[in-house]
Amino acid sequence: MANLFKKGVSFEQTLKATGELDMYEPFIKEVKPFAPELHFINSHARGDKKNGYDFEIKPDVSVYHESLDGPIPAGCDISNLDMHIEFKWHRFDNPFLAPSDDDWDQVAFLGCSDTQQDTLGQIRAYAAAQLTSQLRTHAFSLYILCNTAHIIQWDREGTVITKPILYTTNPSLVEWFSQYSKVPPELHSIDTSVSCPSEDEATSARAKLGLQADMPMFKTAIPGSDDGSPLSVIFTIPDVLSSTPACHGTHACPTYDHSGDHMVFFKDSWHVNGPDMIPEGKIYVELNRNHIPYVPTCLRSGNVQCWPEQEMQMMKYAESPWACRQGLSITSHTHYWLILDVVRERLTNFTSCRELVQAIHDVLIVHQLAYALGLLHCDISTGNIIILQGHGYLIDWDLAEARNILKPHQATHTGTWQFMSAHLVKDASATHTFKDDLESSFWVLLWMVVMFSMSSFSIEEHSNFIRGTFESAPGGEGKWSMLVSQQKLKKDLFPDWPLLYQLHT
Numbered sequence: 001m002a003n004l005f006k007k008g009v010s011f012e013q014t015l016k017a018t019g020e021l022d023m024y025e026p027f028i029k030e031v032k033p034f035a036p037e038l039h040f041i042n043s044h045a046r047g048d049k050k051n052g053y054d055f056e057i058k059p060d061v062s063v064y065h066e067s068l069d070g071p072i073p074a075g076c077d078i079s080n081l082d083m084h085i086e087f088k089w090h091r092f093d094n095p096f097l098a099p100s101d102d103d104w105d106q107v108a109f110l111g112c113s114d115t116q117q118d119t120l121g122q123i124r125a126y127a128a129a130q131l132t133s134q135l136r137t138h139a140f141s142l143y144i145l146c147n148t149a150h151i152i153q154w155d156r157e158g159t160v161i162t163k164p165i166l167y168t169t170n171p172s173l174v175e176w177f178s179q180y181s182k183v184p185p186e187l188h189s190i191d192t193s194v195s196c197p198s199e200d201e202a203t204s205a206r207a208k209l210g211l212q213a214d215m216p217m218f219k220t221a222i223p224g225s226d227d228g229s230p231l232s233v234i235f236t237i238p239d240v241l242s243s244t245p246a247c248h249g250t251h252a253c254p255t256y257d258h259s260g261d262h263m264v265f266f267k268d269s270w271h272v273n274g275p276d277m278i279p280e281g282k283i284y285v286e287l288n289r290n291h292i293p294y295v296p297t298c299l300r301s302g303n304v305q306c307w308p309e310q311e312m313q314m315m316k317y318a319e320s321p322w323a324c325r326q327g328l329s330i331t332s333h334t335h336y337w338l339i340l341d342v343v344r345e346r347l348t349n350f351t352s353c354r355e356l357v358q359a360i361h362d363v364l365i366v367h368q369l370a371y372a373l374g375l376l377h378c379d380i381s382t383g384n385i386i387i388l389q390g391h392g393y394l395i396d397w398d399l400a401e402a403r404n405i406l407k408p409h410q411a412t413h414t415g416t417w418q419f420m421s422a423h424l425v426k427d428a429s430a431t432h433t434f435k436d437d438l439e440s441s442f443w444v445l446l447w448m449v450v451m452f453s454m455s456s457f458s459i460e461e462h463s464n465f466i467r468g469t470f471e472s473a474p475g476g477e478g479k480w481s482m483l484v485s486q487q488k489l490k491k492d493l494f495p496d497w498p499l500l501y502q503l504h505t
Contacts, residue, residue, distance in 0.1 A: 046075025359392025
């Protein structure tokens, strides 16, 4: 199909546009012959409002593959989107700069103005929503500024962006579309380790998980240990929101074990690689072997077997001769699955003040005993504590460190910002110690009380306290101020929690 390209002619009508809105339909019409397997939909006025986020996902053009199961959406459907295309007309909106050939490998290529950052944030949010809503190893998108285009690949390690392509005179863009539309699923960013269950299996899973009859279901096999068989599970995509594509990308949800006809807990994530990193499944095995209480049992875990094309590409591309800003620190990630034997009740669903305090008390016991074994959790937070039969269980050990190799924490190895100690928030080069985890337990308790208990705060005071104490950056001044001055916790602040002030003092 690429041989249909005619320099200066193929996108002639697109170039005649007098504004951004006028570009959509001509571009769709002129690019379609090069990729007949793809459906290009003008979605700028037909966004996806039912996406789980608090904003409408409304790319200018939504692209769907003909292999889509069901009718092609009339607008944006982020759960079925193959890629999005974003257009801009004004150059001050363009976030991508073009350094000269002389300093290409040293100069930053991202603009820093407010409008440039707004554009970057927009397309990044769309990519994050797509990766959250679908089972993909990575995602592609296209950014167009008048007669130039950038092809973008997003994955859990970072983002790769092409040089500007003068698509009206250079056939590279149509060649890419032509090849992309024909490649097998693994090159199409589809996670081929996941398949569709039979209708009987899906029906059984929905009944056991309490899901509606039309809820999409997926099936996969979790690797066993050296002498164990894989565990086949059926699940649906959970409601997990992410603001950036480059992250752990964790999906965690109750899952149906078809062979055992019961529920288990499934964690799908991209864990950090490194010589000192301990696989999360092995940490559970060590904790279970030493009979540490209030820790779930890991049934299966391991790296996901995949095609080379489905592995993260950022580390490989970062040192390529064509790469801009060579030598940047890129953190390697690998796709990882884990199955636990318990289905969690979130800490935020506590039924009484006693149950909340009991849960945090139990987690501190786990912390103490794990530390005696030489392990430090490094991410005590509200999302990593579950409640089972009135007790707290500590999960998500993927950031744990061995006590004998503690080192300054990295940007991707710090824990959850809101609950990190004031010391770690203030000093990015600080070493994470057991004291930091102990302090995190206090911030968890305080955050839970502030969010879910009666207080004498006004609405404005409540918002200011949350932002100033738990979300202040950089430096964590709010936490330092509270720990040092004690001025933010009045004795009558929480009438249902009179003892909390004593804990703070």
